[in-house]
Amino acid sequence: MTEPSPHRPTPPPPPPADGLISAGRRNLRALAHAVSHPSHPPTPLFADAPQQWQRLLPYAVALALVATFLPVTVTVLTHDYAVSGGLAGAIAAAQTVPLLMVAHRPLQAWWIILPADVVGGLFALGGPDGSGIWPWTPPVIVAYLFLMLALALRETRRTLIGVWIVTGVAGLVLGQFFPEESDGTNVLLIVLSAVVLVIGGALRERGDAQRRLVEQETISEAERSRRTLLEERTRIARELHDVVAHHMSVITVQADSAPYRVGGLSPEAREEFASIAASARESLTEMRRLLSVLRSEDTTGERGPQPGLDRLQQLVEATVRAGVPAELSLTADLAGTRRLPQSVDLSAYRIVQEALANVVRHAPGATTRVSVSSDGTDLTVLVVNGPPAGPASPVEAGGAGGHGLVGMRERVRLTGGTLDTGPLPDGGFRVAARLPLGAKDPTAP
Structure with a gap:
């Protein structure tokens, strides 16, 4: 048997196993932190809505809730539970006025409303005829469910679990201390609040998933445009x-x-x-x-020689064979032996090539005119097509192989020219490029 080397370091002992009690304490601390710390900034519920009435809707609902539940709670406390008018008004205000915060601070509203509901239940003990339900009055139950819905639409799942546990513990403790007064509404509120929290949480998570999907699609589209630009x-x-x-x-x-x-x-x-x-x-x-x-x-x-205006006639003939009636017009000096800067010559050919490809793809059968002219200073490239003879597809910014309107603009920009593209009133499309014959150095600042 080989003895261990005296110079070999002793491995550290394994970490102690996480016991059930320590795990429970850690989860309780996490729940307590979630309940005591809002998970979102104090922004309105529909702050990103496009219409102003949509952004004001949560505040209108909160105001309607307070206007409804405040007088109803006062009436119920005074008539069914024999609570004096001033005390009933104070309890009702504490139970309902914080509902104004549900649009932007629902968790802070819950911190006020739940203790007020517990205090209201204690003052409502022993109504005049014992017919009132207890510990939660009917207005308290309904208003509390609205509060749970607002919480579910804003807070995280851990926060909702903590709120539900605290609600259940409060109701069960009141029922245990006064079993002769309790008629099961504490359990009813636990069940109803759980249902509302689950439904609201599902709606919130679905909305978050849709927003993430839209963001991802936006990022993907931007990435595709960036990749097309880099490839071109x-x-x-x-x-x-x-x-x-x-x-x-x-x-x-x-x-x-x-x-x-x-x-x-x-x-x-x-x-x-x-x-x-x-x-x-x-x-x-x-x-x-x-x-x-x-x-x-x-x-x-x-790696071979690049095409230029001398091959435009072949390009137009190939387009005609593809089913697009196209014609080419070249000025006399360009049709002759005049030499152009090769960057301009190549860019003009590529612009015509992509424009004709777009006609074939997006306007099949459309009559097309290609005109290339020069005034001695600039080279003007004009490609105009009429409405498609058959079913057409919308023009996209990028075509096959990484070209498209993005590639045209980049070519024209690097040669110091301008590009104008857009639809025509008759349903056709126009591509007009102006390329200076004294083309700029693409590497110049």
Whole structure:
């Protein structure tokens, strides 16, 4: 048998088992804390309601309860229990006036009403003919149930359990001390209050679940929009990298080959060309490092040359084959050999591509006109479609593959232009983009 090493630390003893008495004490402390500390701020019950009358409704109900139960309680105490008028008024006020707090502080109202109900039961002992029910009078029972409903709609389950236990203990103690006066209303209030607390608690938890669901849906929608925006910006960054990388590669090749193509260069000129080539290669390395971070694993097929206005005719023809009667209008200078900044050329193509895709998806069969023109300063892209020829679906902010109106706006913003989209009176839709031909650097602040 192997003896334990003298240098091995002795494991700590296991923690003592949690006994029944200590667990009971801990639960009692938790219940006492729940009963003595409200679980919500003193805000009105329907503070988030959209209409003002809905926000005022809890106060109107509380005022109606006090206006109803105060005179009824005074009458019952004086006629059925022979309580003097002044004392009956004081007891009735303590039992009913705190109901004004049920709209925003129901637990604090309970702290006042339950002791007042107990004191009222003690003063109601021994009515003139012994016919009055005891320890809880009829107005006390009904008003107390309204209070329980207000508590159930605001407080936590632990608080409700503590309130119900205290209510039951108070009624049972009164019944045990005066068994000849008690006629079972203490048990009746225990049962009825339990039913009201369960129903109100279920309604509150259902409302909380619905609010959490709405919040989750709102968060999910915001997350989808954010993800669409990030994906589109990533795609734009890759395409801009391809555009810039092409020019930087040309600069590198020209700088490296200049000493061999141009004769009679001085050593200083050769050194300058070498420095230009080295800087261009370093810039390409940094761009490729950025591309490795931005490029997702499923976009390896996007490394080829990017499309531009020269492929708009093919795009429109493909849209016509998809069942959308579309026509393209290009100004003479754009239809010729004029070269545009590649970022503008690519953005214009992508905007037309997404606009036509939206027509196919959301307005099948609609007559569509694509117009691209330039005034020498700005490139204007206009895509207008008529009402759909068949059943249409609403236009969404994001389309398949992460594009959509969000992607259009992001492309236009990064080129320094403007975008205007919206429905037309005849049921169609319009997309108008203005892209400056002197496009801004997307990385500029």
